[in-house]
Amino acid sequence: MAGNTSRPGATVVSRVLALLGAFDENHRRLTLTELARRAELPVPTAHRLIGELTAHGALARTPSGEYVVGRQLWSLGVLAPVQTGLLEAASPFLHDLYAATLATVHLAVRDGTEVLYLDRLSGQRSVPVVSTVGSRLPLYPTGVGKVLLAHAPEQVQAKVLSSLKRITPHTITQPARLRAQLERVRSEGYATTVEEMTLGACSVAVPVRRNEADVVAALGIVVPSLRRDRPRLVAALRVAAHGIGRSISGGA
Amino acid sequence: MAGNTSRPGATVVSRVLALLGAFDENHRRLTLTELARRAELPVPTAHRLIGELTAHGALARTPSGEYVVGRQLWSLGVLAPVQTGLLEAASPFLHDLYAATLATVHLAVRDGTEVLYLDRLSGQRSVPVVSTVGSRLPLYPTGVGKVLLAHAPEQVQAKVLSSLKRITPHTITQPARLRAQLERVRSEGYATTVEEMTLGACSVAVPVRRNEADVVAALGIVVPSLRRDRPRLVAALRVAAHGIGRSISGGA
DNA sequence: ACTAGGCTTCCACTGAGCGGAAGGAGGGTG
DNA sequence: CACCCTCCTTCCGCTCAGTGGAAGCCTAGT
Numbered sequence: 001m002a003g004n005t006s007r008p009g010a011t012v013v014s015r016v017l018a019l020l021g022a023f024d025e026n027h028r029r030l031t032l033t034e035l036a037r038r039a040e041l042p043v044p045t046a047h048r049l050i051g052e053l054t055a056h057g058a059l060a061r062t063p064s065g066e067y068v069v070g071r072q073l074w075s076l077g078v079l080a081p082v083q084t085g086l087l088e089a090a091s092p093f094l095h096d097l098y099a100a101t102l103a104t105v106h107l108a109v110r111d112g113t114e115v116l117y118l119d120r121l122s123g124q125r126s127v128p129v130v131s132t133v134g135s136r137l138p139l140y141p142t143g144v145g146k147v148l149l150a151h152a153p154e155q156v157q158a159k160v161l162s163s164l165k166r167i168t169p170h171t172i173t174q175p176a177r178l179r180a181q182l183e184r185v186r187s188e189g190y191a192t193t194v195e196e197m198t199l200g201a202c203s204v205a206v207p208v209r210r211n212e213a214d215v216v217a218a219l220g221i222v223v224p225s226l227r228r229d230r231p232r233l234v235a236a237l238r239v240a241a242h243g244i245g246r247s248i249s250g251g252a
Numbered sequence: 253m254a255g256n257t258s259r260p261g262a263t264v265v266s267r268v269l270a271l272l273g274a275f276d277e278n279h280r281r282l283t284l285t286e287l288a289r290r291a292e293l294p295v296p297t298a299h300r301l302i303g304e305l306t307a308h309g310a311l312a313r314t315p316s317g318e319y320v321v322g323r324q325l326w327s328l329g330v331l332a333p334v335q336t337g338l339l340e341a342a343s344p345f346l347h348d349l350y351a352a353t354l355a356t357v358h359l360a361v362r363d364g365t366e367v368l369y370l371d372r373l374s375g376q377r378s379v380p381v382v383s384t385v386g387s388r389l390p391l392y393p394t395g396v397g398k399v400l401l402a403h404a405p406e407q408v409q410a411k412v413l414s415s416l417k418r419i420t421p422h423t424i425t426q427p428a429r430l431r432a433q434l435e436r437v438r439s440e441g442y443a444t445t446v447e448e449m450t451l452g453a454c455s456v457a458v459p460v461r462r463n464e465a466d467v468v469a470a471l472g473i474v475v476p477s478l479r480r481d482r483p484r485l486v487a488a489l490r491v492a493a494h495g496i497g498r499s500i501s502g503g504a
Numbered sequence: 505a506c507t508a509g510g511c512t513t514c515c516a517c518t519g520a521g522c523g524g525a526a527g528g529a530g531g532g533t534g
Numbered sequence: 535c536a537c538c539c540t541c542c543t544t545c546c547g548c549t550c551a552g553t554g555g556a557a558g559c560c561t562a563g564t
Contacts, residue, residue, distance in 0.1 A: 016264075521548105
């Protein structure tokens with residue numbers, strides 16, 4: 001007796017990635033059992049795979065026995081072209097922008113139909129901000145997301161517009177209305193949101209262009225309200241976005 | 253016929269990590285054949301594994317057919333506790349330090365017997381700097397490395413001291429001499445190197461302490477020569493290190 | 505002492521993984 | 535145009551790496 005009943009079709013690679021995928025922003029430390037549960041794997045299987053990953057430094061074990069993402073994976077991750085050059089180039093401008101606005105500053109790119117946050121400087125804690133570096137959010141209810149969506153291929157826009165889910169009472173869920181906004185984003189050169197993702201948080205964002213053409217990222221800030229200093233914020237954002245764009249231009 | 257002759261003992265996990273490990277600072281884009289060669293795997297095996305990894309977003313394929321580290325791995329990597337809080341907290345101080353010195357600024361931690369660079373701001377290009385964010389170097393010929401080594405457990409120090417390899421004509425290869433230097437690093441509170449890693453590059457580094465006790469990181473700068481402004485550099489470094497330390501203190 | 509929970513080890517069955525071979529696809533050269 | 539060379543991709547039957555139920559551990563809580 002004994003033997004097994006492994007779910008056929010499942011590969012080791014998919015199992016390993018399921019385990020790694022169990023970690024996220026609010027689950028940076030997980031026990032064996034939690035990992036197994038979240039990856040939907042039997043505990044002994046998870047145990048063995050995790051043991052191997054740990055031996056190779058892909059995971060690490062805390063003194064208390066929990067598992068965390070290992071330094072090897074961090075070193076590997078920073079090689080990803082998400083950010084080659086972009087983050088380093090943007091850093092000083094993000095700080096300038098922060099100094100000028102004292103708001104939470106975001107640098108983000110589009111990854112499929114989501115915003116991927118590359119960097120963040122935190123402003124006043126009174127404004128609720130859900131994004132963190134490395135996290136993903138939908139494109140349509142965020143400032144940086146709207147900018148990226150406005151400059152995305154038609155195919156991507158269509159896909160996003162076809163499934164607008166209400167997140168707060170202010171989320172835009174009518175495709176036609178969002179499409180009109182995207183048109184404005186392109187003509188005006190900036191996007192805004194008013195509590196569409198989080199109550200109490202508004203945002204302003206502008207595109208970052210390489211060679212003054214392709215939109216490769218978006219730069220945004222989150223503030224408690226848009227009041228009447230919006231022009232000042234947009235101006236500050238534009239200066240920073242231009243600076244970043246100049247720093248990264250030149251390549252293909 | 254057919255069948256296989258797979259090297260026994262090799263696991264899928266080790267094969268996958270060998271493939272991922274094929275990427276490094278100077279090899280961010282690799283072709284299938286290069287990946288297979290660097291991971292010492294047969295091409296068809298590499299092909300299948302890479303295909304799966306790509307399907308899961310762990311790797312990505314460039315338009316030209318080469319493979320790069322994927323965004324999923326980047327998102328995962330930023331969850332690593334290498335840097336939770338530390339990088340974000342340090343960022344403004346690194347910029348201040350850069351503004352004050354115009355030198356290349358480094359933030360690093362110890363990973364085993366190596367320095368792991370967490371962040372870098374580039375100064376004058378005339379000074380040759382080999383480190384990059386995410387890369388590793390030996391502890392003993394670098395400024396940040398000496399600081400970290402000086403505050404490492406005796407066991408680690410012994411291991412490092414037992415295998416000092418000459419890198420430049422100025423590299424310290426006598427264990428006794430290095431041990432004396434480490435003693436000075438502890439008493440003086442800063443470390444220096446003079447072309448020990450790279451000809452034409454000198455460095456100054458100080459520890460970053462959590463709760464004014466444990467050394468959790470090191471902060472350093474690279475300059476063309478140590479001339480006579482060393483006291484000013486050390487002072488600037490200390491201010492920044494203190495600031496970072498205060499920002500991250502409080503936890504265990 | 506007993507219970508409950510999570511962690512670790514064991515092991516025999518088996519299908520997922522293996523890689524040699526062969527078949528493209530592209531590009532350079534005589 | 536024919537040839538070659540290199541790199542990419544697909545195929546497939548053998549086999550051993552991987553699997554997970556069961557059982558034993560080790561805490562911590564009652």
